Amino acid sequence: MKVDTIIINIGQAATMASGGKAKIAGQMNDAGIIANAGIAIKDGRILNIGPSAEIEQKYQWDEAIDAKGRILTPGFVDSHTHPVFVHTREDEFAMRIAGKSYVEISLAGGGIRSSIQSSRDASVEELVELSLPRIQKMIALGTTTLEAKSGYGLSTQSELKQLKAIAELAKILPIDIIATFMGAHEYPIEYENDHEGYLKILIDEMIPAVKEQGIAEFCDIFTEAHVFSIEESRWVLRAAREHGLKLKMHADEIIPIGGAELAAEMGCISADHLGAASDNGIMALKAAGVIPTLLPATLFSLAAKTYARGRFMIDSGLPVAIATDYNPGSCNCDSMPLTMSLACLQMGLTPIEALSAATINAACALDRGDQVGSLEIGKLADIIIWDIPSLNFIPYHLGSSHIVKVLKRGRCIFKAQ
Numbered sequence: 100m101k102v103d104t105i106i107i108n109i110g111q112a113a114t115m116a117s118g119g120k121a122k123i124a125g126q127m128n129d130a131g132i133i134a135n136a137g138i139a140i141k142d143g144r145i146l147n148i149g150p151s152a153e154i155e156q157k158y159q160w161d162e163a164i165d166a167k168g169r170i171l172t173p174g175f176v177d178s179h180t181h182p183v184f185v186h187t188r189e190d191e192f193a194m195r196i197a198g199k200s201y202v203e204i205s206l207a208g209g210g211i212r213s214s215i216q217s218s219r220d221a222s223v224e225e226l227v228e229l230s231l232p233r234i235q236k237m238i239a240l241g242t243t244t245l246e247a248k249s250g251y252g253l254s255t256q257s258e259l260k261q262l263k264a265i266a267e268l269a270k271i272l273p274i275d276i277i278a279t280f281m282g283a284h285e286y287p288i289e290y291e292n293d294h295e296g297y298l299k300i301l302i303d304e305m306i307p308a309v310k311e312q313g314i315a316e317f318c319d320i321f322t323e324a325h326v327f328s329i330e331e332s333r334w335v336l337r338a339a340r341e342h343g344l345k346l347k348m349h350a351d352e353i354i355p356i357g358g359a360e361l362a363a364e365m366g367c368i369s370a371d372h373l374g375a376a377s378d379n380g381i382m383a384l385k386a387a388g389v390i391p392t393l394l395p396a397t398l399f400s401l402a403a404k405t406y407a408r409g410r411f412m413i414d415s416g417l418p419v420a421i422a423t424d425y426n427p428g429s430c431n432c433d434s435m436p437l438t439m440s441l442a443c444l445q446m447g448l449t450p451i452e453a454l455s456a457a458t459i460n461a462a463c464a465l466d467r468g469d470q471v472g473s474l475e476i477g478k479l480a481d482i483i484i485w486d487i488p489s490l491n492f493i494p495y496h497l498g499s500s501h502i503v504k505v506l507k508r509g510r511c512i513f514k515a516q
């Protein structure tokens with residue numbers, strides 16, 4: 100049989116195979132390694148994976164990639180990012196280090212509201228142009244599937260504009276970009292004292308418009324003390340669910356207000372952050388099959404003293420995922436390898452658990468466990484070729500990249516110089 104591409108002489112293929120399901124407990128520490136492997140690719144998907152000699156014998160091909168004994172992993176799935184904004188906020192980083200509080204930074208014209216103002220003023224074209232190189236950097240760091248949220252518009256028109264920019268980026272860039280509507284990222288300043296008024300717009304205008312335009316797959320909300328309360332979040336999530344959107348939550352990031360419990364109640368696909376989630380909340384996530392998505396780079400970037408309890412969650416049988424949380428404020432991190440390092444160092448994950456969390460479990464956090472996140476027959480041929488001595492080297496190394504090539508649907512989308 101003729102295939103499009105074969106990859107031969109793979110030293111180790113870390114398949115992360117799971118049969119499409121999120122990995123739990125001991126499975127997370129199993130990379131599903133096939134030594135001396137080969138992969139046959141047809142129509143962008145993995146047609147076969149097995150011993151290199153067997154693959155070579157079985158197929159003819161248009162293109163052959165000699166992996167030269169290198170290590171291959173699935174492409175990263177970055178399941179939580181906010182990449183569509185106008186200006187970066189590095190001055191706030193300096194202010195935070197100088198000891199300024201969030202309120203002081205806000206009063207000096209910083210904080211999320213500054214991102215909202217500039218995003219409202221920008222055109223779709225400007226948003227696309229500014230976001231494009233950010234996502235290209237992520238691709239160079241191995242990300243082949245990306246979730247991108249709106250949430251810097253906070254009006255019907257500007258939220259739709261952000262989602263339109265995300266749709267444009269998905270068309271232009273060679274990776275899969277999955278859009279999440281996050282009009283409930285914050286209360287806009289004009290509704291500061293009229294939460295009910297903004298909730299009405301969210302529920303009666305924005306969510307129906309997002310549904311009608313078919314412009315987002317997920318709805319997310321920032322459930323936190325002083326932002327969206329549990330009751331307010333329930334209203335918004337219920338409306339989103341009724342309109343057929345899948346659910347995500349920023350839950351229990353700073354204060355445990357019962358966000359994890361609500362994510363379980365509402366049947367969210369994932370609950371993200373969870374830095375302060377209670378034991379009850381964590382057990383509720385497990386019982387409801389919600390993926391806990393941890394964002395260690397955010398806590399690192401905020402110089403946090405404590406981190407989400409990744410080790411405890413894995414030991415309790417939860418399918419932990421990790422993501423960058425790339426955004427202009429709390430975490431300007433585009434690197435899944437660095438996120439893996441921080442998950443290991445600050446949350447106690449092993450390197451292989453961190454790789455499971457960054458690939459197959461992250462795919463499940465986007466409801467794509469059957470499509471991406473592992474190297475298995477029938478899945479997309481989304482592959483990273485590494486120049487590393489072992490998988491442990493990925494989180495061990497901090498700083499530069501050791502990625503040789505990134506393939507999306509079997510095509511090379513990045514090659515190191």
Ligand SMILES: [Zn+2]
Pocket residue numbers: 179181349424
């Ligand atoms: Zn976020």
